[in-house]
Amino acid sequence: MITIKSGREINMMLEAGKIVAACHKEIAKRIKPGMTTLEIDSFVEKYLAKFGATPEQKGFNGYQYATCASVNDEICHGFPTHKPLKDGDIVTIDFVANLHGGLADSAWTHTVGTISNDASRLLKITKESMYKGIEQALIGNRIGDIGHAIQTYVEAEGFSIVRDFTGHGIGKTIHEDPPVPHYGKPGKGPRLKEGMVITVEPMVNLGSWHSKMDANGWTARTIDGKLSARYEHTIAITKNGPLILTKQE
Numbered sequence: 001m002i003t004i005k006s007g008r009e010i011n012m013m014l015e016a017g018k019i020v021a022a023c024h025k026e027i028a029k030r031i032k033p034g035m036t037t038l039e040i041d042s043f044v045e046k047y048l049a050k051f052g053a054t055p056e057q058k059g060f061n062g063y064q065y066a067t068c069a070s071v072n073d074e075i076c077h078g079f080p081t082h083k084p085l086k087d088g089d090i091v092t093i094d095f096v097a098n099l100h101g102g103l104a105d106s107a108w109t110h111t112v113g114t115i116s117n118d119a120s121r122l123l124k125i126t127k128e129s130m131y132k133g134i135e136q137a138l139i140g141n142r143i144g145d146i147g148h149a150i151q152t153y154v155e156a157e158g159f160s161i162v163r164d165f166t167g168h169g170i171g172k173t174i175h176e177d178p179p180v181p182h183y184g185k186p187g188k189g190p191r192l193k194e195g196m197v198i199t200v201e202p203m204v205n206l207g208s209w210h211s212k213m214d215a216n217g218w219t220a221r222t223i224d225g226k227l228s229a230r231y232e233h234t235i236a237i238t239k240n241g242p243l244i245l246t247k248q249e
Contacts, residue, residue: 002169002177004195009171010236010243012102013197016053017234017245020097023047024108025248033087033113037069040093041080048097056096056103056174063218068094070219075203075211075228076165077218087113090123092230096174105170105199106246107232118206119227125157126204126229133182133200137235137242143178143189150202151183160209162228164220167199170234192237201232
């Protein structure tokens with residue numbers, strides 16, 4: 001069931017989103033070769049605590065960490081590890097903050113040292129595709145309008161869009177209806193209404209869009225071992241257009 005949030009609930013999520021956005025900016029300043037994703041995970045949990053927030057995904061369906069840390073060919077739900085990051089890596093850090101019951105979710109692909117031209121272009125197109133999807137998050141439009149805008153842009157640039165994982169509604173829990181695919185046909189799917197809050201989080205691959213699952217049952221990676229990137233914002237549907245609750249800029 002799709003829930004409609006009140007202005008008060010959206011403001012609570014916005015306050016959580018400000019913390020998430022600021023934390024990602026701090027990660028970007030700190031990430032470097034030799035650092036581990038477990039160190040990033042610890043930093044995020046401590047950063048949230050400093051502002052009275054908690055990592056909502058820790059304990060979610062048995063998940064053990066404050067963040068998901070997906071490196072290079074990992075598409076999503078990568079486990080933080082002790083393995084040092086190396087120059088040229090890309091790593092998507094994804095986490096949800098809970099601030100007094102208000103949730104905000106954002107993933108960001110961070111660069112480690114100097115990355116390749118292919119990786120740089122992948123990140124650029126992935127981020128741009130997210131914003132093209134967000135532009136379609138208007139009252140009266142449909143979920144399919146978001147996915148169509150993302151898919152057509154990504155594929156025109158020579159990349160592929162992951163189909164096995166989607167964005168989602170968010171509110172009282174991390175994952176609510178409706179699913180928000182990043183591909184599809186315009187004019188299809190649930191209609192967007194004022195007060196809906198969703199995530200837009202395209203996962204874009206350098207090669208094939210197909211994924212495979214690691215033995216841990218959580219981590220998905222590209223089937224061909226090529227790079228994957230993701231950017232995610234939590235947005236509210238408002239009469240003034242999409243309101244980005246996790247805005248970094």
